[in-house]
Amino acid sequence: MSITVTTWSLEQTSPDDLRPAAEPAGDIRIVRAEEPSPEFSRFLYTAVGGDIRWTDRLGLTYAQWREIVERPGAEIWVAYVKGTPAGYVELDPQDDGVVEIVYFGLIPAFRGRRIGGHLLSYGVARAWDLADRWPGRPGTKRVWLHTCSLDGEHAMDNYLRRGFRLFDTTVTEEPETENLGPWPGAARSE
Template sequence: MIVPDHTQPLASGYHAVAPGDLACVVTALEMRAPPEGLRRLVPEPEVPLQLVRWKAAAPAKYRMLYARVGSPWIWWSRLAKSDEELTAIIHDPQVQVFAVADRAGVEVGMLELDFRVAGECEIAFFGLVKGATGKGLGKWLMRRALQLAWASGVERVWVHTCTLDGPQALPFYMGQGFVPFARYVEIFPDPRLAGVLPEDSAPQQPVLRPVPVA
């Protein structure tokens, strides 16, 4: 779960990022009420996908799908966790993990909903592999995500995206009814240099190596 800290805002101007680190601007967005007609059955083009609930996925299986969907955008946080840490999250009864599968049963995306804060649902991870994007399938997946997220007792659904994600991510969430409420900067060690992700992941984000100490 992401907990923004607004107590120490950055001053205006440029701020150096150490070689070997990455920086991104994170935008958090929320809904305070479900979209009108969310539960109503509406005609829609046939979508060749289905959601498959993973109630107790093995850590290796989860990491494989997480990396397939997220490595082009430097998703790394779950890859850096031990089996025990990861299992504690994805096997928690308040966390719902879904694979997005095509008609042949091949996983082409993932959805993870986190209900661990009472009255809230965080769409923790939401994405399709690159070959499945740009076809309108994201809207289908978001509708299914929101139908699940707005469970009984939920008063707020939220999600976050960042400047490492594809440029269409933020306008997509806003177009689906999410309202931005916070923005902050995240700095972290480049996971490609630590071997968490392959070094050729996300080539649009250059790797800057630390200068060796003489």
Template sequence: MPDIDKKTVLTRITFLELAERLNYALPVPSGVRLAMMRASDIPLHFYRYLYAQVGKDYNWWSRASLSDEKLAEYVHSDDTEIHVLYVNGSPAGFCELSTKGLPEHVELVYFGLIADFHGRGLSRFFLNEALSAAWLHEPQKIKLQTCSLDSPKALQLYQRMGFSAIGWREEEVPLLNGEA
């Protein structure tokens, strides 16, 4: 497990919500075989792999050093869904949904692609599929947050997909292994 450094960095966290389902007719990216599968009772080592690979360039730290017991409380909760995107049979990314806020909202807690799969036109398709999974719970809205340490394209993607910024705050977050 990575160590959390004592150094911190100031980040801007933006809170977004999507209050209505927008039906996009997004084409499936061509030239690849895609599958998004719900990972029921995901093995913790596989979750840690996905979390580390997707988040390593963006200082994802909050679950990096959790014990297995604490991590299992989150990912094996009845209120949590993990969906994994596979490209040509390889795991390419994941999303995590929290249904704790139902019936008001579902939260997209984590979403992202492994760096090897960036630049292939998959993000918008994958996000649309993640949102479809969230809407299956019939919430009034979908919430998420992103920060200035995430991909510079993340906020733009969320807004293009219909999310509106509803607030923000600045926060000092620990650096993972001294890097941001």
């Protein structure tokens, strides 16, 4: 069985495009995961993407996860609420001055609490200043990402509110997958 998935690609072409969200109230910190950890990266990926069918990385080996988190210039920024991981943004700078936001999202329990706009704003600002942190790379000329019809219901609106513009749309048929969560059955309501 297959499902129809629409994928939208969005971009910013200037740091002036960013329209930051207000910082939410409460004990919320955004911290870079500076020590590459395949285990922590996989935890974030499954915890955030399990209920919205993120499956492309599930079959990766430990060595493949390690290669991802140790890419030169790659950064993972994690939002914490009262010390608990709430979500993350993963940045992947290319050699041509383009930075892709490869993954972004919140763990389901933290959605709808105004954390997503703040975390995305922070991640986009970091993407625009990656050149300052990685000498020898060209300045950032473009920040882009993609989202799809399987992502959270507020994802597209958040991207548009932060100043991203649509530049491509594709429609594909993909195999139906179960919402996996970080463990079997985790995405099911009790």
